[in-house]
Amino acid sequence: MSDGSEILLSIRDLRVEFATEQGVVRAVDGVSFDVHAGETVGLVGESGCGKTVTGLSILRLVPCPPGRIAAGQIEFRGQDLLQLDTRQMRDIRGSRISMIFQEPMTALNPVFTIGNQMVDVLRDHEKMTRRQARTAAIEMLDKVGIPDPAVRIDEYPHQLSGGMRQRVMIAMALSCGPELLIADEPTTALDVTTQAQVLDQIVSLQEEFQMAVILITHDLGVVAEVCSRAIVMYCGSVVENGSIEPLFEQPRHPYTAGLLNSIPRIRDDRLGKLPVIEGMVPDLLQLPAGCRFADRCGRAGAICIESRPQLNDGAGGQTAVACFNPIDVQQ
Amino acid sequence: MEILQYSVRKLIAGIPLVLGVTFISFLLMVYFGPDKTYELLGKNPTPEQIEEVRRELGYDQPFLTRYALYVQEIATLNFGSSESSGELVSSLLARTIPVSIALITPGFVLGNLLGVLFALIAAYHRGSWADKFIMGASAVGMSISFLIAIIAFQIIFSSNFGLGLFPVRGWNVHSFGDYLSYVTVPTLATVFVALGYNTRFYRAVIVEEMTRDHVRTAKAFGTPPARLFYKNILKNSMIPIITRVVFSIPFVVISGSLLIESYFGIPGVGKVTFDAITSGDQPVLKAVVGLTAALFVLAQLLTDILYRAVDPRVSLT
Amino acid sequence: MSNGVADLTANGSELDSSVFGDSLWGKAFLKFRRDRAGMWSLAVVTAYALIALGVWTGVWGTSWADVSGAKWAPISAEHWLGTNIIGQDIFERAVFSTKTAFEVGLVVAVLATVLGAVLGAMAGFFSGSWIDEIIIWLMGVLDSIPFYLLVAAIAFSLEGNPYAMHIAMISTFWIGTSRLVRGEVIKLKSLDFVEAARATGVNQLTIIFRHILPNTFHILLVQATITFVAAIKSEVILSFLGIGVQDGISWGLMIAESTFEVLAGFFNNFLAASVLMFGLVMAFNMFSDALQDALDPRTVSG
Numbered sequence: 049m050s051d052g053s054e055i056l057l058s059i060r061d062l063r064v065e066f067a068t069e070q071g072v073v074r075a076v077d078g079v080s081f082d083v084h085a086g087e088t089v090g091l092v093g094e095s096g097c098g099k100t101v102t103g104l105s106i107l108r109l110v111p112c113p114p115g116r117i118a119a120g121q122i123e124f125r126g127q128d129l130l131q132l133d134t135r136q137m138r139d140i141r142g143s144r145i146s147m148i149f150q151e152p153m154t155a156l157n158p159v160f161t162i163g164n165q166m167v168d169v170l171r172d173h174e175k176m177t178r179r180q181a182r183t184a185a186i187e188m189l190d191k192v193g194i195p196d197p198a199v200r201i202d203e204y205p206h207q208l209s210g211g212m213r214q215r216v217m218i219a220m221a222l223s224c225g226p227e228l229l230i231a232d233e234p235t236t237a238l239d240v241t242t243q244a245q246v247l248d249q250i251v252s253l254q255e256e257f258q259m260a261v262i263l264i265t266h267d268l269g270v271v272a273e274v275c276s277r278a279i280v281m282y283c284g285s286v287v288e289n290g291s292i293e294p295l296f297e298q299p300r301h302p303y304t305a306g307l308l309n310s311i312p313r314i315r316d317d318r319l320g321k322l323p324v325i326e327g328m329v330p331d332l333l334q335l336p337a338g339c340r341f342a343d344r345c346g347r348a349g350a351i352c353i354e355s356r357p358q359l360n361d362g363a364g365g366q367t368a369v370a371c372f373n374p375i376d377v378q379q
Numbered sequence: 380m381e382i383l384q385y386s387v388r389k390l391i392a393g394i395p396l397v398l399g400v401t402f403i404s405f406l407l408m409v410y411f412g413p414d415k416t417y418e419l420l421g422k423n424p425t426p427e428q429i430e431e432v433r434r435e436l437g438y439d440q441p442f443l444t445r446y447a448l449y450v451q452e453i454a455t456l457n458f459g460s461s462e463s464s465g466e467l468v469s470s471l472l473a474r475t476i477p478v479s480i481a482l483i484t485p486g487f488v489l490g491n492l493l494g495v496l497f498a499l500i501a502a503y504h505r506g507s508w509a510d511k512f513i514m515g516a517s518a519v520g521m522s523i524s525f526l527i528a529i530i531a532f533q534i535i536f537s538s539n540f541g542l543g544l545f546p547v548r549g550w551n552v553h554s555f556g557d558y559l560s561y562v563t564v565p566t567l568a569t570v571f572v573a574l575g576y577n578t579r580f581y582r583a584v585i586v587e588e589m590t591r592d593h594v595r596t597a598k599a600f601g602t603p604p605a606r607l608f609y610k611n612i613l614k615n616s617m618i619p620i621i622t623r624v625v626f627s628i629p630f631v632v633i634s635g636s637l638l639i640e641s642y643f644g645i646p647g648v649g650k651v652t653f654d655a656i657t658s659g660d661q662p663v664l665k666a667v668v669g670l671t672a673a674l675f676v677l678a679q680l681l682t683d684i685l686y687r688a689v690d691p692r693v694s695l696t
Numbered sequence: 697m698s699n700g701v702a703d704l705t706a707n708g709s710e711l712d713s714s715v716f717g718d719s720l721w722g723k724a725f726l727k728f729r730r731d732r733a734g735m736w737s738l739a740v741v742t743a744y745a746l747i748a749l750g751v752w753t754g755v756w757g758t759s760w761a762d763v764s765g766a767k768w769a770p771i772s773a774e775h776w777l778g779t780n781i782i783g784q785d786i787f788e789r790a791v792f793s794t795k796t797a798f799e800v801g802l803v804v805a806v807l808a809t810v811l812g813a814v815l816g817a818m819a820g821f822f823s824g825s826w827i828d829e830i831i832i833w834l835m836g837v838l839d840s841i842p843f844y845l846l847v848a849a850i851a852f853s854l855e856g857n858p859y860a861m862h863i864a865m866i867s868t869f870w871i872g873t874s875r876l877v878r879g880e881v882i883k884l885k886s887l888d889f890v891e892a893a894r895a896t897g898v899n900q901l902t903i904i905f906r907h908i909l910p911n912t913f914h915i916l917l918v919q920a921t922i923t924f925v926a927a928i929k930s931e932v933i934l935s936f937l938g939i940g941v942q943d944g945i946s947w948g949l950m951i952a953e954s955t956f957e958v959l960a961g962f963f964n965n966f967l968a969a970s971v972l973m974f975g976l977v978m979a980f981n982m983f984s985d986a987l988q989d990a991l992d993p994r995t996v997s998g
Contacts, residue, residue, distance in 0.1 A: 113506045142600030154592040159614050169600045204691040399837030411853035522978035524932045527970045637844050656848045675840035
């Protein structure tokens with residue numbers, strides 16, 4: 049972990065519940081982690097593991113109903129976001145913490161120009177005249193690599209390509225100089241070449257703006273490329289949390305190891321024989337009492353069925369892991 | 380000019396529709412409509428007299444010739460005089476259409492405005508008791524027949540057994556005060572009946588918009604609720620709302636006023652039309668049918684132009 | 697579709713399950729059973745249906761036309777809801793009208809839905825062709841004639857035919873169903889099993905009616921309930937206008953009759969018909985909503 053630097057965001061025992069027709073589902077169940085100022089953290093897991101809900105919880109955007117943040121604290125610079133009133137929360141959204149979403153095609157309001165939307169955001173959070181805000185918006189569009197920003201600013205979202213729209217989202221998200229950017233699968237919906245460009249853009253802007261980034265993704269390759277630390281989630285809780293190198297070189301949680309094994313490698317000649325993790329993600333309505341990965345895990349013992357492992361501290365350069373029987377680090 | 384070109388194209392494209400409407404009205408109201416031969420004849424007519432009258436009425440002409448004549452009369456606005464009253468059709472319509480519009484407008488406007496208002500309350504408090512109450516009341520309102528609502532409101536507000544506040548029936552309007560006293564009960568009944576349907580429809584539209592991605596984006600950027608409502612929800616709901624409002628105008632003017640006018644004995648265009656059907660008054664029918672079809676094509680054009688005004692993705696091509 | 701083309705022509709119902717997942721109807725049934733409002737409304741509709749069945753088989757409601765009391769007799773043991781202006785028993789008339797309502801509702805709902813399904817499926821399957829164009833044109837034309845005018849015109853052109861009202865309603869109520877079915881069929885016709893059937897040279901009409909239409913049944917069911925309600929509500933207004941039920945008695949005729957009575961302070965006729973009609977329409981609306989919820993594929997699979 050990036051020791052020494054200041055803790056920006058600290059999530060403790062977060063629990064988010066969704067009311068469904070079959071009963072209450074705990075989409076996020078006891079998640080804790082810290083984000084330090086200026087670092088890039090990957091929040092990784094399969095779809096449905098609670099990573100997006102965790103991201104939405106930080107800005108209190110979990111759709112309610114049916115969702116509800118049932119317990120926990122989300123401290124941002126020592127202030128619990130869950131205790132703020134809606135007005136204070138609004139001042140933080142888009143200004144000190146920004147978020148960009150997976151679907152650039154639908155994330156912008158289709159009936160207003162991008163300039164109109166960017167000016168609104170700027171004027172909500174900064175003391176600016178309409179003209180100043182417009183100039184600032186054009187500057188931001190230029191920074192994210194939009195050609196002809198002074199022309200493009202008066203276009204509607206449908207006139208832009210997917211990659212362009214995601215850049216506009218990034219420009220909007222960074223326009224007020226946030227300390228934390230939450231990027232929820234920002235490149236998943238884009239084609240491969242655009243993905244790389246947008247990702248590079250986020251990295252270079254992160255350095256320029258000195259902000260922390262939480263990158264929510266299912267793509268371990270992306271994490272390895274841009275993050276300094278990764279948090280692996282499974283079934284609503286964190287199973288492993290550590291710096292990229294130990295996590296990728298010597299994963300300790302069997303689930304992380306399984307995930308890493310299932311990434312295709314070009315060097316590997318035996319294409320088509322990718323190892324997969326056997327079994328199915330358990331039904332969130334009928335979670336086992338013990339470790340949620342137990343019935344898919346080759347290393348599970350009696351204790352794994354009976355009780356739930358807690359995330360340990362991960363001292364000595366090792367990753368923190370929630371496992372009774374972690375994979376031993378090879379000496 | 381884009382809009383003008385588009386309008387011309389659209390009006391030309393509306394011709395098949397107008398032809399269809401005139402064809403069906405011709406078929407039902409003229410070809411299979413009331414046979415007026417014997418009305419115009421004295422007692423015990425001779426076959427020659429019958430022949431003579433039928434020729435005058437054009438009944439001996441082939442189907443297509445009669446239809447072509449019918450369309451020609453509509454196209455040239457040559458309606459002539461009402462067969463039952465002898466009044467010029469143009470002056471008949473000029474007299475009755477304003478009455479219908481004055482009668483129906485308050486209920487139409489209030490029914491839609493209140494519908495949107497209740498829908499907003501319900502949608503914003505989705506799942507709460509307020510939502511359940513509003514939607515429950517809508518379901519009840521939707522299950523009450525228009526006629527029953529009219530009678531009930533008449534009993535409650537106009538009759539001696541109720542409050543007796545307003546005239547029981549008729550339309551004797553000479554001042555704004557008269558207008559208010561005659562229009563109130565019909566308006567209450569119209570609003571009551573329209574509200575259930577409107578609220579349900581608008582709630583569905585608004586809920587759909589509220590769950591869109593761009594609304595979440597706006598929230599994530601700290602957009603204040605008033606602007607979120609106006610820019611993200613209302614502006615994006617305008618297409619279904621415009622469609623519903625504009626397309627109901629032609630019907631509200633004729634159909635919607637028909638029942639109210641018949642029940643309260645108000646001399647509007649709905650009642651005139653209904654009487655024309657029952658008596659087979661061709662000139663009046665021709666005018667009304669032509670007018671509705673034209674209104675419908677205009678409504679289509681109007682909605683398209685309004686779509687363009689509210690949604691930049693719509694192009695007028 | 698792993699079972700290939702061989703059994704494509706064999707059995708339509710096997711195909712339905714492969715398109716929608718094995719238990720759409722099963723799941724919908726379970727979901728409906730859990731819906732308390734839906735179950736209650738179904739019970740009320742069933743009760744009305746039994747009343748109508750009793751009238752139809754001659755068990756009760758037989759003396760609706762008899763003059764059995766004085767003018768406007770009050771509520772008594774003999775006349776549960778009093779009598780009308782010529783001394784007929786209002787209770788008997790209201791009960792008999794239940795049968796009229798079901799008759800109008802069922803005839804119109806079934807025929808309009810069938811017509812809408814057939815025309816909608818044709819338009820959807822041949823979308824873009826002249827068949828589609830004509831059907832769309834017809835829908836647009838009928839849509840742009842005010843409903844009551846069209847009904848009045850049909851009623852008068854059929855000159856006292858007792859089914860003029862039914863015909864008029866059917867000729868407009870099919871349109872909504874037809875539009876929905878058309879859209880659904882356009883979606884369905886690009887699915888594998890239809891392509892496969894086409895490739896093997898199955899007759900087009902067979903494809904439409906054996907393979908595609910059965911898969912729109914959930915839409916048709918909901919539309920039929922909506923049409924049923926629309927028919928009952930229209931009957932009341934048409935009967936008041938004098939172009940509705942021609943012989944027999946209906947809630948609409950009772951209400952039309954009562955328009956003079958209420959101003960004289962006699963409300964039994966009006967209330968009896970209104971309350972009975974409200975109960976059936978409300979229950980049917982709720983039933984229709986519950987059915988729609990249960991059959992919505994988005995919520996079934998979720």
